Amino acid sequence: MVQLKINKLCMQFGDRLLFKADALQFAKGDTIFLQGDNGTGKTTLMKVLAGLIPATSGELVWQGQTHTKWWQKSPQLGKLVYLHQHPYLYEGSVKYNLSFAGRHQKMSGKLLAQRVEAAAQMAGLEHLLDANASNLSGGERQRLAIARAWVIQPDLLMLDEPVSNMDKESRRLVLEMVHTLKRQGTGLLVSSHQTCGITALCRQTWQIENQRITSGPFNTEQGSVQEESLHVITS
Numbered sequence: 001m002v003q004l005k006i007n008k009l010c011m012q013f014g015d016r017l018l019f020k021a022d023a024l025q026f027a028k029g030d031t032i033f034l035q036g037d038n039g040t041g042k043t044t045l046m047k048v049l050a051g052l053i054p055a056t057s058g059e060l061v062w063q064g065q066t067h068t069k070w071w072q073k074s075p076q077l078g079k080l081v082y083l084h085q086h087p088y089l090y091e092g093s094v095k096y097n098l099s100f101a102g103r104h105q106k107m108s109g110k111l112l113a114q115r116v117e118a119a120a121q122m123a124g125l126e127h128l129l130d131a132n133a134s135n136l137s138g139g140e141r142q143r144l145a146i147a148r149a150w151v152i153q154p155d156l157l158m159l160d161e162p163v164s165n166m167d168k169e170s171r172r173l174v175l176e177m178v179h180t181l182k183r184q185g186t187g188l189l190v191s192s193h194q195t196c197g198i199t200a201l202c203r204q205t206w207q208i209e210n211q212r213i214t215s216g217p218f219n220t221e222q223g224s225v226q227e228e229s230l231h232v233i234t235s
């Protein structure tokens with residue numbers, strides 16, 4: 001079972017305590033809605049879990065191994081993906097962006113080409129495959145970033161405000177991609193200020209409140225879920 005365990009995590013910026021968590025677990029197949037008010041540390045937590053910044057103290061255990069040497073190549077590379085709401089894209093075409101990570105995995109050229117084509121279609125970007133990624137609109141960039149993750153099928157995917165500033169059609173396309181990943185077993189950790197189609201896929205919640213992260217069950221009745229979710233969930 002692919003999993004990331006967090007023990008006695010503490011995050012501070014200078015003297016300011018951001019959050020503490022005794023024990024949390026994020027595993028393949030999990031679907032977790034990360035909730036918390038503005039500034040409580042949701043993005044920071046995701047960056048810590050992705051190994052992009054170190055926690056002040058505590059332990060992250062990936063597949064039974066503690067990962068404390070932050071300057072070394074992360075063992076989670078390609079298996080755990082973090083998508084920021086303003087995603088970083090590589091210099092080059094949409095096609096280049098979609099194929100980049102797959103080239104560094106043990107994926108055959110034929111399979112990679114098939115997945116890139118399928119991802120472009122799912123993301124509604126097939127007509128932009130040769131366009132320069134830096135010229136894409138905000139919504140197209142977010143769709144491309146999720147499609148890029150879809151190509152490599154990570155074990156764990158962290159989505160930071162995945163549908164913020166997206167129109168209805170973009171939200172539908174992104175939901176479809178995320179839902180496919182979920183069906184294939186990818187674990188999801190989703191931060192969002194409002195319930196949406198993607199949070200409706202979640203069955204657990206991590207709540208950051210009073211500088212503590214607590215976990216519990218989440219059912220979609222806890223929030224009013226927007227109508228676009230239901231079509232995908234039941235189909």
Ligand SMILES: Nc1ncnc2c1ncn2[C@@H]1O[C@H](COP(=O)(O)OP(=O)(O)OP(=O)(O)O)[C@@H](O)[C@H]1O
Nearest residue numbers: 013014018036037038039040041042043044045193
């Ligand atoms: N490198 C840093 N140095 C100092 N403070 C930081 C740093 N990075 C983030 N912070 C602060 O930590 C707090 C949490 O930031 P973070 O972006 O993780 O919150 P968030 O819960 O994702 O917020 P939002 O919901 O508004 O996106 C903020 O007050 C932010 O200013």
